Amino acid sequence: xxxxxxxxxxxxxxxxxxxxxxxxxxxxxxxxxxxxxxxxxxxxxxxxxxxxxxxxxxxxxxxxxxxxxxxxxxxxxxxxxxxxxxxxxxxxxxxxxxxxxxxxxxxxxxxxxxxxxxxxxxxxxxxxxxxxxxxxxxxxxxxxxxxxxxxxxxxxxxxxxxxxxxxxxxxxxxxxxxxxxxxxxxxxxxxxxxxxxxxxxxxxxxxxxxxxxxxxxxxxxxxxxxxxxxxxxx
Numbered sequence: 708x709x710x711x712x713x714x715x716x717x718x719x720x721x722x723x724x725x726x727x728x729x730x731x732x733x734x735x736x737x738x739x740x741x742x743x744x745x746x747x748x749x750x751x752x753x754x755x756x757x758x759x760x761x762x763x764x765x766x767x768x769x770x771x772x773x774x775x776x777x778x779x780x781x782x783x784x785x786x787x788x789x790x791x792x793x794x795x796x797x798x799x800x801x802x803x804x805x806x807x808x809x810x811x812x813x814x815x816x817x818x819x820x821x822x823x824x825x826x827x828x829x830x831x832x833x834x835x836x837x838x839x840x841x842x843x844x845x846x847x848x849x850x851x852x853x854x855x856x857x858x859x860x861x862x863x864x865x866x867x868x869x870x871x872x873x874x875x876x877x878x879x880x881x882x883x884x885x886x887x888x889x890x891x892x893x894x895x896x897x898x899x900x901x902x903x904x905x906x907x908x909x910x911x912x913x914x915x916x917x918x919x920x921x922x923x924x925x926x927x928x929x930x931x932x933x934x935x936x937x938x939x940x941x
Contacts, residue, residue, distance in 0.1 A: 714803025
């Protein structure tokens with residue numbers, strides 16, 4: 708795992724060398740802050756329900772922006788071939804890049820902890836759903852990061868990688884909103900495949916092993932698919 712750690716440090720520091728991390732974090736905090744405070748005073752409720760309801764859709768655009776460069780940039784400028792000459796495996800590279808994106812997403816979420824602190828001052832806040840919501844947010848970020856990593860492995864163009872990542876993540880987020888178009892026999896299946904369905908369960912403070920298994924499965928599938936693509940490029 709030492710090689711994976713070196714890849715992680717390299718990728719995570721590269722976010723802050725370029726303006727990507729600052730732009731993404733700023734946009735995320737502005738969007739979530741605006742929707743949180745604009746609805747908080749309107750509904751006058753001491754909870755973060757509106758914030759967590761919005762998160763799967765915001766992440767659908769933010770996370771692909773974080774992951775779009777992870778493979779695409781290296782494939783475009785030719786540094787991936789140099790990376791493969793080093794004593795690292797495909798698994799080291801993928802785990803290191805995945806960890807870097809997930810830690811950046813966690814860093815991005817950290818300032819939003821001020822929201823429940825703010826609410827707890829004004830009212831009686833139930834911390835159970837808040838804790839569940841942040842656990843779900845990290846799991847959701849992990850699943851979207853794996854999908855974004857897969858999208859980045861498909862192309863040398865970062866914009867195309869971003870578009871593919873957004874399409875996949877946003878599709879998973881809205882899948883349970885389109886169930887009325889589907890025949891009844893497959894509704895249960897497509898509902899289980901919807902990321903928002905599982906995330907909303909956890910954000911209510913209900914920690915169900917089926918929801919955790921879903922996000923872990925999506926993360927594994929995305930990472931494994933990335934590995935297959937990069938093995939094929941070799």
